[in-house]
């Protein structure tokens with residue numbers, strides 16, 4: 209019996225070690241709290257209200273004394289960066305998010321030449337998938353692009369960089385294992401997963417069924433609190449109907465107002481805004497507050513969640 213368990217334990221640990229995602233430390237504030245902003249789909253050299261959103265982020269960032277910024281991807285329009293010396297990086301990032309409060313680490317959910325760009329702007333942390341261990345929260349960045357079937361089957365005029373992704377099936381299996389292991393082993397109060405594509409959205413692109421099939425069950429089984437994404441150029445909050453997970457879209461960093469929302473009734477829909485803006489997250493051991501802002505810094509929607517303090521006397 210003992211030997212049997214030892215063997216199973218060995219297999220589980222072995223799998224976790226081999227699938228381990230790179231991990232970065234982000235200390236909480238002195239009082240144990242953490243705050244950050246979430247922005248997506250932004251890089252247009254300041255156009256389409258990008259600069260106005262950046263200005264408001266600077267103000268709210270200062271007010272909340274943020275620890276870092278999360279980018280939900282699609283950072284450089286229209287075609288990403290041609291290389292590390294593409295001026296778009298500075299024109300759409302370094303020269304736009306100039307406020308003191310935004311001179312923090314930027315973690316991003318899509319790979320964008322991290323190590324070379326970090327030499328140009330040290331804020332940039334952008335790998336395919338990785339973990340930020342922020343004490344009160346475990347934040348897992350998941351590279352969701354390889355999940356989307358149509359990018360492989362029908363890429364149209366897009367070119368995708370699949371270096372390191374093929375063979376795709378193996379890549380996805382190992383990534384999911386890494387996410388599952390990290391979540392299972394985490395003792396952080398808040399578990400947050402960040403991807404570029406929405407699991408649930410009523411915006412232009414809508415749901416990503418591949419993520420609902422493969423990623424969502426792992427999030428549900430491991431007590432994830434928030435899934436955050438961009439891709440749809442809007443701000444949005446949908447509560448899962450079968451678990452405590454909140455789906456939060458912040459993809460409104462520049463071009464928005466698409467006007468083609470699926471206005472069908474979506475169960476759990478709490479908030480949808482078609483225009484530009486961003487989101488803030490404040491976490492303590494017992495409470496979370498999510499706030500969405502528009503281009504003027506006006507609060508559009510607030511969501512509070514609480515954690516039951518564990519009652520050790522009954523355990």
Ligand SMILES: *[C@@H]1O[C@H](CO)[C@@H](O)[C@H](O)[C@H]1NC(C)=O
Nearest residue numbers: 256257463464465483484503
């Ligand atoms: C900029 O934001 C304002 C206020 O939401 C909006 O009326 C305007 O259309 C936006 N401009 C663009 C180019 O999206």
